[in-house]
Amino acid sequence: MSSILQMRFMLLFSRQGKLRLQKWYLATSDKERKKMVRELMQVVLARKPKMCSFLEWRDLKVVYKRYASLYFCCAIEGQDNELITLELIHRYVELLDKYFGSVCELDIIFNFEKAYFILDEFLMGGDVQDTSKKSVLKAIEQADLLQEVGVGRG
Amino acid sequence: MVMPSLKLQDLIEEIRGAKTQAQEREVIQKECAHIRASFRDGDPLLRHRQLAKLLYVHMLGYPAHFGQMECLKLIASPRFSDKRVGYLGAMLLLDERQDAHLLITNSIKNDLSQGVQPVQALALCTLSTVGSAEMCRDLASEVEKLLLQPSSYVRKKAVLTAVHMIRKVPELSNIFLPPCTQLLRERHHGILLGTITLITELCERSPAALKHFRKMVPQLVQILHTLVTSGCSTEHSISGVGDPFLQVQILRLLRILGQNHEESSEAMNDLLAQVATNTDTSRNAGSAVLFETVLTIMDIRSAAGLRVLAVNILGRFLLNSDKNIRYVALTSLLRLVQSDHSAVQRHRPTVVECLQEPDASLSRRALELSLALVNSSNVRAMTQELQSFLEVCPPDLRADCASGILLAAERFAPTKRWHIDTILRVLTMAGTHVRDDAVANLTQLIGGAQELHAYSVRCLYSALAEDISQQPLVQVASWCIGEYGDLLLEGSCEETEPLQVEEEEVLALLERVLQSHLSLPATRGYALTALMKLSTRFRGDNNRIRQVVSIYGSCLDLELQQRAVEYNALFRKYDHMRAAILEKMPLVERSSPQAEEQPEEEGRGASPTPTEPKASELLNLLDLLDDSSGGAQHPAPQSPSPGDAVGCLPAMPGAPPPLAPIPDLRVFERQGLRLTLSFERPSGVPALLLITATATNSSGSDVTHFVCQAAVPKSFQLQLQAPSGDTLPAQGSLPITQLLRVLNPTKAPLRLKLRLTYNHFGQSVQEVFEVNNLPAETWQ
Numbered sequence: 001m002s003s004i005l006q007m008r009f010m011l012l013f014s015r016q017g018k019l020r021l022q023k024w025y026l027a028t029s030d031k032e033r034k035k036m037v038r039e040l041m042q043v044v045l046a047r048k049p050k051m052c053s054f055l056e057w058r059d060l061k062v063v064y065k066r067y068a069s070l071y072f073c074c075a076i077e078g079q080d081n082e083l084i085t086l087e088l089i090h091r092y093v094e095l096l097d098k099y100f101g102s103v104c105e106l107d108i109i110f111n112f113e114k115a116y117f118i119l120d121e122f123l124m125g126g127d128v129q130d131t132s133k134k135s136v137l138k139a140i141e142q143a144d145l146l147q148e149v150g151v152g153r154g
Numbered sequence: 155m156v157m158p159s160l161k162l163q164d165l166i167e168e169i170r171g172a173k174t175q176a177q178e179r180e181v182i183q184k185e186c187a188h189i190r191a192s193f194r195d196g197d198p199l200l201r202h203r204q205l206a207k208l209l210y211v212h213m214l215g216y217p218a219h220f221g222q223m224e225c226l227k228l229i230a231s232p233r234f235s236d237k238r239v240g241y242l243g244a245m246l247l248l249d250e251r252q253d254a255h256l257l258i259t260n261s262i263k264n265d266l267s268q269g270v271q272p273v274q275a276l277a278l279c280t281l282s283t284v285g286s287a288e289m290c291r292d293l294a295s296e297v298e299k300l301l302l303q304p305s306s307y308v309r310k311k312a313v314l315t316a317v318h319m320i321r322k323v324p325e326l327s328n329i330f331l332p333p334c335t336q337l338l339r340e341r342h343h344g345i346l347l348g349t350i351t352l353i354t355e356l357c358e359r360s361p362a363a364l365k366h367f368r369k370m371v372p373q374l375v376q377i378l379h380t381l382v383t384s385g386c387s388t389e390h391s392i393s394g395v396g397d398p399f400l401q402v403q404i405l406r407l408l409r410i411l412g413q414n415h416e417e418s419s420e421a422m423n424d425l426l427a428q429v430a431t432n433t434d435t436s437r438n439a440g441s442a443v444l445f446e447t448v449l450t451i452m453d454i455r456s457a458a459g460l461r462v463l464a465v466n467i468l469g470r471f472l473l474n475s476d477k478n479i480r481y482v483a484l485t486s487l488l489r490l491v492q493s494d495h496s497a498v499q500r501h502r503p504t505v506v507e508c509l510q511e512p513d514a515s516l517s518r519r520a521l522e523l524s525l526a527l528v529n530s531s532n533v534r535a536m537t538q539e540l541q542s543f544l545e546v547c548p549p550d551l552r553a554d555c556a557s558g559i560l561l562a563a564e565r566f567a568p569t570k571r572w573h574i575d576t577i578l579r580v581l582t583m584a585g586t587h588v589r590d591d592a593v594a595n596l597t598q599l600i601g602g603a604q605e606l607h608a609y610s611v612r613c614l615y616s617a618l619a620e621d622i623s624q625q626p627l628v629q630v631a632s633w634c635i636g637e638y639g640d641l642l643l644e645g646s647c648e649e650t651e652p653l654q655v656e657e658e659e660v661l662a663l664l665e666r667v668l669q670s671h672l673s674l675p676a677t678r679g680y681a682l683t684a685l686m687k688l689s690t691r692f693r694g695d696n697n698r699i700r701q702v703v704s705i706y707g708s709c710l711d712l713e714l715q716q717r718a719v720e721y722n723a724l725f726r727k728y729d730h731m732r733a734a735i736l737e738k739m740p741l742v743e744r745s746s747p748q749a750e751e752q753p754e755e756e757g758r759g760a761s762p763t764p765t766e767p768k769a770s771e772l773l774n775l776l777d778l779l780d781d782s783s784g785g786a787q788h789p790a791p792q793s794p795s796p797g798d799a800v801g802c803l804p805a806m807p808g809a810p811p812p813l814a815p816i817p818d819l820r821v822f823e824r825q826g827l828r829l830t831l832s833f834e835r836p837s838g839v840p841a842l843l844l845i846t847a848t849a850t851n852s853s854g855s856d857v858t859h860f861v862c863q864a865a866v867p868k869s870f871q872l873q874l875q876a877p878s879g880d881t882l883p884a885q886g887s888l889p890i891t892q893l894l895r896v897l898n899p900t901k902a903p904l905r906l907k908l909r910l911t912y913n914h915f916g917q918s919v920q921e922v923f924e925v926n927n928l929p930a931e932t933w934q
Contacts, residue, residue: 006321019213025283027249034215051513052477081449082482083442084402087392090438110166112213113206116242121275124314125282125321127351130344131399132389139307143272147235 007085007126008060008075009036010119012108015069017041020108021115025126044071054082065089069105091133092122098137117143160185162207169214182211193224202228202239209239209246222247222254229261234273237265241276250286259289266296271308274300278311282318290319294326301333306342313337313348320355327356331363338373343390343397346377350403357410368411371418375425378404382429393437405429405446412454419455426451427460430467441471441479445486452490465490465497472504477513484508484519491526502527506536509543518551525558533566537576544583553587556580560592570603574610578627582617585624596630601637602741611638612653619663623672629680632667635660636684637738639691657692661685665702675711682706682714686721690736690878700725730832730848733878734891816931822921826853827882827914829862831925833932843904843932845894851882853914858882860912862892867905871897904933 009028012021019037028036043057044064055062057075063085064073072089076082093103095118100107108115121136121143122129130136160168165185172178185207192204205224212218225247228240248255258280265277278300281293297319300312316330330352337349353370356363381396381404390397408426412419429447434440444467451464468490471483487505491498505527508520521543528536537559544555559580567573577596581588600610614631622628635642642655667673667681686703689696703725706718724732822829827849834844851857860880866872877892898904906925913919 019215022213023283024249027251027284027286029249029251050477052481052515054478054481055515081402081406081442081446083438083445083478084398086478087398087439087442091392109170110163112210113239113242117238120279124279124311125318127314127317128347128399129310129314131347131397132343134389135344139272139275143234143238143275146270146272147238149234 006077007123008077010075010123011037011040011071011073012115013037013041013071013073014105015045015071017045020070020105021112021119023116023119023123040073040075041071044073053086063089067093070108088123088128092119094133095122095136098133099140160188160207162203162210165207166210178214182214182216186211186216190220193220198231202233202236205239205243209243212246218247222252226254226257226261229258229265237273237276241280244280245283249284255284255286256288259292262289263293263296266293266300271305274308275311278308278315282311282315285315285318285322287322290322290326294319294323294329298329298333301330301337306340306345309337310342310344310348313345313352317348317352317355320352320359324359327360327363331356331366334367335370338370343400347400347403350374350400350407354403354407354410357407364411367407368415368418371408371411371421374404374408374411375422378408378429379425382425382432392439394434395437395439395443398439398443401429401443402446405443405450409450409453412450412456414455416455422450422454423457423460426456427463430460430463438476438478441474441476445471445479445482448486452486452494461494462497465494465501469501469504472501472508477516480508480511481516481519484516484523488519488523488526491523495529498523499527499529502532502536506539509539509547514548514551517547518554521547521551521555521558525562528562528566530566530568533562533568534572537563541576541579541583544580552584553589556584556588557592560588560595564595570599571606571609573599574603574606574613578613578617581624581627581630582621585627588626593626593629596626597633598741600630600634601739607638608641608644610634611642615642615655615660615663616653618667622663622667622670625672625674625677628667628673628677632664632677632680632684635664636680636687636691639684639688643692657688657694658698660692661688661698664688668702668706675713678711678714679717682717682721686724687736689725690733696725730889730891731846731893733888734846734875734893737876737878816929819925819927819929821908821925822910822923824919824921825914826855827851827857827912829908829910833929835931841897841899841901843896843898845896845906845932847892847894847908849882849890851884851886854884855915856881856884856886858913859918860890861910863909864894865907865909866896867902869898869900869902870904871899873897898933901933904928 006025008026009022009024011019011023013019019041022033022037024033040057040062043055044062047055047064053063053065055064060075060077061080061082062073062075063082064071065086066072072093074085074089076085096103096108096115099114099118100111118136118140121139130139165181168181169178172181189204189208192200196204201224205221205228208218208221208224212221221243225240225243228236229244231237231240244255244258248258262277262281265273269277278297281289281297285293297312297315300308301316303309303312316326319326320330334349334353334356337345338353340346340349353363353367357367378401381401384396390400392398395401408418408422412422426447430444430451433444433447435444448464448467451460456464465487468483468487471479472487474480474483484505487498487501502524505520505523509517509524511517511520521540524536524540524543540555540559540562544552544559547555560577563573563576563580567576574596577592577599581592581596600606603610611634614627614634617627618631618635639660642653642660643657664681664685668678668685673681682703685699689699700722703718703721706714707722709715709718724735728735816833816835818830818832820828820830828851830848830850832846832848834846836842836844847862849857849860849862858881860877860882862877864872864874873895875893875895877890879888879890882888882890896904906928908921908923908925910921911919
């Protein structure tokens with residue numbers, strides 16, 4: 001039994017089934033992605049509020065949590081620790097919250113690239129890069145600054 | 155008029171403002187046209203904005219492939235704003251299936267070697283997200299260099315990129331293994347975390363790496379120890395737990411290193427005990443760490459006491475108010491139920507309570523675990539709990555629950571009667587959800603429990619009378635009534651309520667099943683055959699049965715029609731064979747749990763090993779095994795039932811044209827007892843002769859203990875089937891029939907010697923004689 005916790009993908013979507021972010025950590029065709037997203041959204045949206053955050057879907061485990069109007073959904077495989085994935089999701093939400101100041105869905109909609117940038121500072125290949133909130137936020141800040149200045153090469 | 159291109163925010167606004175899908179599509183199509191134009195000859199400074207819009211539109215599900223080249227251009231641009239969006243675009247629009255993705259390899263290479271840190275970060279991120287095997291091979295050395303860079307920001311990313319590279323190209327382990335020793339001395343949590351992930355990946359793929367890194371167990375233990383005890387800075391803690399992400403990752407690595415390795419397991423034993431007892435689990439972070447600890451304890455060679463501690467922690471998790479924690483507990487206990495059965499058993503009451511969970515994910519787990527916990531000492535109690543659950547469980551769990559109960563009953567049934575009761579109850583509650591072989595299993599079970607035939611048939615009759623909708627139940631009940639109908643009428647059975655049943659009631663019930671639109675074709679087959687069997691079990695006249703059978707001779711269902719026609723023929727032309735053909739079945743042999751018994755074949759009273767095709771049954775006939783050729787033959791107990799003859803009867807519609815019928819031969823007569831032989835030479839089997847010996851009694855006194863034995867010359871093979879009975883009542887209409895199979899491969903003249911013993915008129919009689927005047931057609 002593999003001990004690797006590899007995240008397959010992370011999705012953010014609204015209660016109405018509108019996709020707000022999709023990060024794929026395993027090569028999948030566009031067509032296949034669309035199919036999986038549609039299917040999984042249906043499954044998750046059908047869950048009742050009091051149900052637990054874990055479900056089995058296809059050959060994967062799905063960890064999801066709803067924050068206000070957004071569902072945060074991670075598909076993981078292998079022998080895994082669902083509880084730490086919940087922490088991972090929560091950390092990402094905290095980062096968004098700190099960055100946008102009391103984040104809401106509209107922030108994610110109108111600043112979707114930022115949401116990606118923040119995610120890419122926190123996770124890489126599905127693994128956690130840095131466990132310090134401060135460190136991650138600082139890195140985003142610096143990148144934002146650099147964007148203002150506009151220079152790319154040292 | 156050309157509408158000006160929108161800014162991203164405005165575009166989003168407009169899309170959201172669209173009232174219909176069509177409107178949305180219109181806005182987007184218009185904008186995409188602008189974007190395309192802009193890509194062609196627009197301001198390069200604004201290109202990144204155009205791509206951002208395209209990426210938004212892509213997320214809504216619209217095609218964006220024409221933006222792929224733009225990603226390449228933007229990545230190659232010196233401006234950071236361009237690169238940021240360009241790399242994002244690459245990660246969203248390019249994947250290794252597209253050829254375009256290889257074109258970014260060069261840009262990445264340049265950015266890795268010459269870019270400022272944020273640029274290197276972008277390049278590394280993209281590489282670890284969409285880097286194909288080829289790209290990884292090309293850029294491995296660049297990443298290796300970055301592992302030694304002074305900036306911890308870059309190093310942590312380089313380490314994780316290495317993880318991805320190894321996943322894509324395992325041979326690259328050669329490059330990335332050596333730096334690990336150094337990296338493990340890092341204090342930066344991010345680098346440490348990445349390194350441990352990297353080491354885990356290496357160990358998973360190579361036993362040599364595994365051996366190498368086992369040396370690091372003490373170091374890892376130390377790192378974890380520091381995290382746990384000195385309570386690291388709040389920067390990395392969550393709810394008072396020191397960097398739970400890092401703790402979990404270390405624990406996972408320790409698990410791999412300690413598996414099947416005494417020394418390593420021992421080295422981590424104390425620490426694991428410490429983490430298990432000291433972690434604060436008031437919040438999820440602590441529970442996550444504790445959970446990982448439990449998983450590690452269970453997977454390595456830990457001390458027995460530690461294992462028990464781990465299982466108990468899971469038991470405590472089961473009582474946690476947090477559903478998620480209960481869920482992981484159930485999942486883990488399920489994994490442990492084989493290896494640590496007694497430890498898990500201690501938590502059985504709690505597990506059973508979890509069956510009540512309204513959340514289907516949890517009740518499903520609880521069901522699986524409950525079924526795994528059934529053993530011979532708790533089977534009665536557990537079956538009761540599971541049956542209560544079956545009554546209320548959600549529909550998608552019904553099949554598993556029903557099957558699980560039946561399986562457990564099969565493995566641990568304390569008595570046959572309990573077993574039959576349990577199956578009955580399950581079939582009544584959830585009949586439509588049981589697996590196909592439940593019917594076969596139950597008939598097998600009942601068949602083998604002779605002392606319970608009366609009990610079974612009564613219970614099944616009562617159940618059937620109440621409800622004819624549950625198909626498996628109806629099938630078993632029909633079969634049982636057919637087989638043991640005589641016991642149904644026979645007055646009382648001590649284990650059930652007294653049941654007074656008339657023959658007519660039974661026939662009416664079976665007819666109801668036959669006619670009901672709820673009955674599946676297979677079920678109706680069972681019912682028809684059962685009716686037929688009752689023609690020999692019941693004493694009354696068979697007019698009602700004959701009527702039903704003849705009606706179904708024109709049934710549209712082919713299977714039923716064929717049966718009915720054959721049964722009809724049994725009544726008309728082969729009445730003398732009817733009793734033998736419909737006699738009680740011998741116990742069916744179950745070759746394997748997977749052997750599906752064809753209900754159709756059973757219904758016909760055909761061979762009890764239905765997995766054999768008809769062809770080999772024919773071979774069996776040619777292959778007759780004899781104890782002694784030519785010696786007196788006794789009926790073989792497990793011989794294929796006379797039902798085979800039905801398949802061989804040449805008078806079936808559509809069967810090959812029969813040979814000229816051989817005239818019957820009366821071979822014996824004494825004081826009203828008459829023995830007649832009728833002959834059959836099935837076409838297609840020239841060496842075979844089927845003899846049916848029919849004994850009738852027209853005298854005023856019963857004939858009892860009637861036994862017929864036969865002998866043939868040495869070159870012949872003879873097999874006697876079990877006779878239909880041994881009693882001929884006075885002036886009885888019911889004859890005794892017995893089938894003799896004679897194989898004559900040498901075509902020698904047939905000679906037959908018979909020996910009869912019986913009681914008649916108060917005297918015991920023995921007669922031995924040779925049959926004379928055997929027609930030549932019996933052997934030529």
